[in-house]
Amino acid sequence: MVDRIKAGEPLMELTVQALRRYHEAQETQSVKEVEKLRLEAEALFAAVHEYQRQALGGPKPQLH
Template identity: 55%
Template structure:
């Protein structure tokens, strides 16, 4: 379990970025920001959460979702 905890903690800054991006997205929605800004924030949050998912998958020995 120690190794799993270390892997999760190593990805913590990325998780924090993703959560902050989601907060910004929701704040923009609540504030009635222009649709263009809301969509940009949504895409940013989604991209960061996908990066978190990919990092965790690879860290736990899984294959990346795309192969280049």
């Protein structure tokens, strides 16, 4: 299980970098650019969550 969690570390690093870009952009970038970066960070966090859920053997999500 630890190996599966470690395999997800590059995705987590990308997510942290995206969040950092989003926060930095709030100071200097346009509203449109900030929103784009927010959506990117949010999507990456969702991907990390799903990866970790699967790696830890969590229940499969229900599709509606």
